[in-house]
Amino acid sequence: MAKYGYGVDVGGTTVKMGLFTTDGTLLDKWAIDTDVSLGGRNIPGDIGRSILADMNKHSFDKGDYLGIGIGIPGQIFPDGTANAVNLGWDHLPLVSELQDMTGLRVTGGNDANMAALGEYWMGTGKGYKSLVLVTLGTGVGGGIILDGKCLDGAHGAGGEIGHINVNPGETRVCGCGNRGCLEQYASATGNARLALDALASSNKPSTLRSCPKIDAKVCWDAAKAGDELAMEIADKFCDYLARGLATVANTVDPEVILLGGGVSHTGQPLIDRVTKYYVNYAFPACRKTPILLASLSNDAGIYGAMAALL
Amino acid sequence: MAKYGYGVDVGGTTVKMGLFTTDGTLLDKWAIDTDVSLGGRNIPGDIGRSILADMNKHSFDKGDYLGIGIGIPGQIFPDGTANAVNLGWDHLPLVSELQDMTGLRVTGGNDANMAALGEYWMGTGKGYKSLVLVTLGTGVGGGIILDGKCLDGAHGAGGEIGHINVNPGETRVCGCGNRGCLEQYASATGNARLALDALASSNKPSTLRSCPKIDAKVCWDAAKAGDELAMEIADKFCDYLARGLATVANTVDPEVILLGGGVSHTGQPLIDRVTKYYVNYAFPACRKTPILLASLSNDAGIYGAMAALL
Numbered sequence: 001m002a003k004y005g006y007g008v009d010v011g012g013t014t015v016k017m018g019l020f021t022t023d024g025t026l027l028d029k030w031a032i033d034t035d036v037s038l039g040g041r042n043i044p045g046d047i048g049r050s051i052l053a054d055m056n057k058h059s060f061d062k063g064d065y066l067g068i069g070i071g072i073p074g075q076i077f078p079d080g081t082a083n084a085v086n087l088g089w090d091h092l093p094l095v096s097e098l099q100d101m102t103g104l105r106v107t108g109g110n111d112a113n114m115a116a117l118g119e120y121w122m123g124t125g126k127g128y129k130s131l132v133l134v135t136l137g138t139g140v141g142g143g144i145i146l147d148g149k150c151l152d153g154a155h156g157a158g159g160e161i162g163h164i165n166v167n168p169g170e171t172r173v174c175g176c177g178n179r180g181c182l183e184q185y186a187s188a189t190g191n192a193r194l195a196l197d198a199l200a201s202s203n204k205p206s207t208l209r210s211c212p213k214i215d216a217k218v219c220w221d222a223a224k225a226g227d228e229l230a231m232e233i234a235d236k237f238c239d240y241l242a243r244g245l246a247t248v249a250n251t252v253d254p255e256v257i258l259l260g261g262g263v264s265h266t267g268q269p270l271i272d273r274v275t276k277y278y279v280n281y282a283f284p285a286c287r288k289t290p291i292l293l294a295s296l297s298n299d300a301g302i303y304g305a306m307a308a309l310l
Numbered sequence: 311m312a313k314y315g316y317g318v319d320v321g322g323t324t325v326k327m328g329l330f331t332t333d334g335t336l337l338d339k340w341a342i343d344t345d346v347s348l349g350g351r352n353i354p355g356d357i358g359r360s361i362l363a364d365m366n367k368h369s370f371d372k373g374d375y376l377g378i379g380i381g382i383p384g385q386i387f388p389d390g391t392a393n394a395v396n397l398g399w400d401h402l403p404l405v406s407e408l409q410d411m412t413g414l415r416v417t418g419g420n421d422a423n424m425a426a427l428g429e430y431w432m433g434t435g436k437g438y439k440s441l442v443l444v445t446l447g448t449g450v451g452g453g454i455i456l457d458g459k460c461l462d463g464a465h466g467a468g469g470e471i472g473h474i475n476v477n478p479g480e481t482r483v484c485g486c487g488n489r490g491c492l493e494q495y496a497s498a499t500g501n502a503r504l505a506l507d508a509l510a511s512s513n514k515p516s517t518l519r520s521c522p523k524i525d526a527k528v529c530w531d532a533a534k535a536g537d538e539l540a541m542e543i544a545d546k547f548c549d550y551l552a553r554g555l556a557t558v559a560n561t562v563d564p565e566v567i568l569l570g571g572g573v574s575h576t577g578q579p580l581i582d583r584v585t586k587y588y589v590n591y592a593f594p595a596c597r598k599t600p601i602l603l604a605s606l607s608n609d610a611g612i613y614g615a616m617a618a619l620l
Contacts, residue, residue: 251470
């Protein structure tokens with residue numbers, strides 16, 4: 001019976017990799033640079049070589065490996081080809097190339113879905129039957145796990161929570177082309193924009209006014225320190241986020257909602273504030289759905305990719 | 311091998327019942343009154359007696375029956391008890407009572423989910439792998455089918471699409487206690503309210519001003535006839551509905567979205583108008599998701615209850 005497997009998380013700047021036991025122990029992890037030249041054509045070969053080198057380091061039988069799980073910032077189609085706009089991939093034969101190089105089985109999917117699967121397998125979501133992971137980073141990503149399986153969706157858009165409309169009155173355009181998407185407010189960039197708007201439209205004194213650079217961290221630090229304007233910004237951020245979370249809860253009704261990504265490092269003050277607003281939008285049956293911090297941080301993707309092999 | 315089954319749809323005024331073949335032919339259908347006296351205590355017995363009488367009419371072996379599928383306006387728990395506020399049920403032992411009376415296997419779930427399963431099995435959704443059914447009636451109900459299974463949710467709130475927030479600025483309270491729920495606009499009652507608001511806040515002439523009673527049908531008839539104010543009301547209705555549909559698409563990404571319920575009898579003009587607004591809110595990958603009319607009308611529930619047995 002196979003005892004080991006590789007979890008791979010392809011990002012725009014680095015490819016994270018981990019060697020796992022099938023019961024969830026991370027034995028080793030490392031990263032290589034993502035080579036986005038030539039339409040990302042070299043990435044599968046780079047990953048394959050890195051894994052072959054790791055296999056050579058160990059004395060395991062080939063039969064001891066379950067395979068390679070891989071998460072990408074895009075979509076893997078049933079035929080094993082992959083699309084990822086940021087990497088330049090357009091139906092790149094990812095699965096067959098990696099399989100041919102390593103002789104291992106390859107499976108995977110969207111990185112946000114893999115991260116959700118990782119939290120489900122070995123993170124805060126362990127023991128729950130269903131969960132939603134919302135990743136508050138540069139953008140807002142999402143992954144939905146129901147009965148242990150990723151909700152990929154018919155067009156790979158399952159869990160695209162960042163593009164739920166939470167503000168029909170918005171005039172500014174989101175990266176997706178729509179207006180009023182959750183990502184425009186509840187991401188790190190959205191948080192900064194909310195802050196700049198608040199600073200411009202109010203005369204309230206605030207420690208933020210003397211900050212050389214407004215980002216999510218300085219906003220939350222100021223809010224934690226009791227800065228009134230920063231608290232108003234945090235309230236706005238959490239009100240928008242709560243609308244998005246409640247919408248997802250009213251639709252898929254998970255056992256638990258997890259928050260991950262850079263902004264979630266704010267910790268419990270974020271959870272407390274968003275939970276306060278969440279009850280205003282959630283259907284009665286979902287009002288007590290716990291909102292918790294994800295726990296695997298940047299490793300969620302490699303954990304989930306490994307879990308996809310199981 | 312079993313060849314027949316019963317589909318039962320418990321409503322607030324009547325209980326609809328159908329005798330089906332396992333390949334989807336509705337052989338016979340009928341209805342009995344819903345007795346809501348005594349906390350709905352007599353309903354299981356009434357259903358059981360009606361089914362026993364139908365079984366007596368036929369010469370089928372007991373082994374020819376797959377069982378009884380049942381949809382209720384509430385939730386059936388894993389232990390077979392059922393809650394339904396409108397019927398007065400609070401952990402009523404529905405499954406065991408029906409099983410004991412008839413000797414048949416009993417299974418089921420929420421009526422909106424059953425209706426979605428019905429459309430998936432034998433309605434417009436036939437041939438699709440996943441769908442969302444949104445029912446535009448007195449309220450707005452919803453059911454989500456993924457890979458042939460109902461998304462029930464951890465607290466029975468899967469597909470509670472009517473309570474997605476589509477208007478954060480709303481001051482009026484929805485039946486669920488929140489403000490700005492889809493149901494407050496895109497239901498028959500919501501449609502009438504949008505019309506009354508428009509008539510009160512505008513001086514525009516309109517054929518609606520001489521209507522003795524404003525309801526969804528007169529609004530849509532006037533819009534179809536080219537009444538300008540009625541068209542504005544239809545636009546508002548469809549804009550709100552589109553926000554809700556796009557939100558669900560961005561979350562579960564179904565292959566197709568179906569509209570059912572009384573307001574859907576408006577037909578293609580509703581579909582065309584809501585599709586126009588839908589693209590403003592849908593994530594690019596879901597912008598072409600077809601929005602279609604459901605086809606089983608009031609029989610969707612009994613079809614789905616039967617399908618739950620398969």
